[in-house]
Amino acid sequence: MDNDDEDRIVLSGNALAALQDFYNQRDKDLEAFEQLTSEGSNRQITSISTFKEDWNASQFWVKPPVVGVDNANLQQFTDATARLLAEQLVQGSTSETSIAVVSAPSVFVQLKNLLATGKYPTPARICLFEYDERFGILGDFVKFDFNKPTNLPPDLRNVFDRILCDPPYHSTECILKYAETVEWLWKGRSEGTCCESRRVICTGQTMKDVVLEAFAGMKQDPFEPEHTARLDNKYACFADFELQR
Template identity: 40%
Template sequence: MAPSDEDDDMPQLSAGALDALKDFYGERDARQKQFEDLKAQAEDNFEGKGRLSMEAFAEDWNASQFWYNDETATTLARQLLDGATDETRIAVVSAPSAFIQLKNLLSSGEYTCRPQLTLFEYDERFAVFKEFVRYDFEQPMKLPAELKSSFDRIVCDPPFLSQDCQTKAALTVRWLAESWTPQDPANKTGSFHLIVCTGERMETLIEKLYSKVGIHTTDFAVKHAKGLSNEFRCYANFECHDWKWAKQS
């Protein structure tokens, strides 16, 4: 059959566009394969069967997903594990890349303790992990009742740089925290540990929301795997070898 005039009017992709489309689908399929492998690891309870990676979880910028680079995530994880015991309970709120590094460190053999980890996260892709609890900052205390006031170490990275989101995330942290007092210098490892990572322009609000636990801006530089235009800061209620308080309020 001879081609019709309508066929002549059909748009044709250039060779370059076809190659780009092929690369896109190739990357998508590779990412799906990574995710399926990760899911299989999680279902096997991840007993030292390889290192977990955030590469399987593509960032969704519309959902304000910006993963830490490995160095930042590992530093945060190490501070959450410093001095931890089997009785320690660690909450990771909207910071899945820190959670992944916690899992990696605990499976590496470097740590003998086995603290309880819980990931509070909106993205249900992370439900492949048994520690996942679905969390929506718009409903800051809509969480399993048995988790209230039960965590002695918390890291939180509110998804949006708005007063509303930051305030609701703080309500969640307060609800989860086993105590709401500053660290005891004589018992640092046994005191409540809080780390909040968010934008520099949130500093005044963060120090107000968490003033009762003695939080301050630190000199630790939070880095993201794909960069971020907003200046990010790490706020904490304790100093350590990885950071000092940048100033006293």
């Protein structure tokens, strides 16, 4: 027997069956998403669970955190948390309000659901800034890479009255880059604006000092966002207004 045969890893029957099940489910998920894409805007998406995770992009909707990784926002918000956060963006809004959701597709889904009820004015503009292009099916999508904080369409600069972002990693570098993006997108505060300006940042409690220094006027809100799976790191919400329950 040569060394190659000795080093070759042989899976057990159970492991092979589990691997085949995984590939079968992956194929089914891909087929379902392709069907969803073909339906386009005619299909109302009510939950982030419609989208299957892309593990290569560090997306884990319902899986436990990855061992050895600072998981930050590898999990997505529960529908209840996403809805409450989306409500903060539409409460007191007007038809002149512009709303930006950055790296929080679950919140954007719930924002769309709230606007579909007709209970809130149709905003002048809403945008989802996100790296994963699959979310383009939601409409109002802008490709965004936080490593290039202001590499965005010029006509979106200083446009948005209300901004929510959920940085994907618990690191000073990541938070500072998102602060740069928010500052670039934000219309700012001035007298005579169409509605109350609002900014919301969701990230780990460990990043509190960095957030409060990077985002002027922010305070930690008592609200604690919940995720679809348990996170080892306590999550926190920061805002320049008091969240309404």
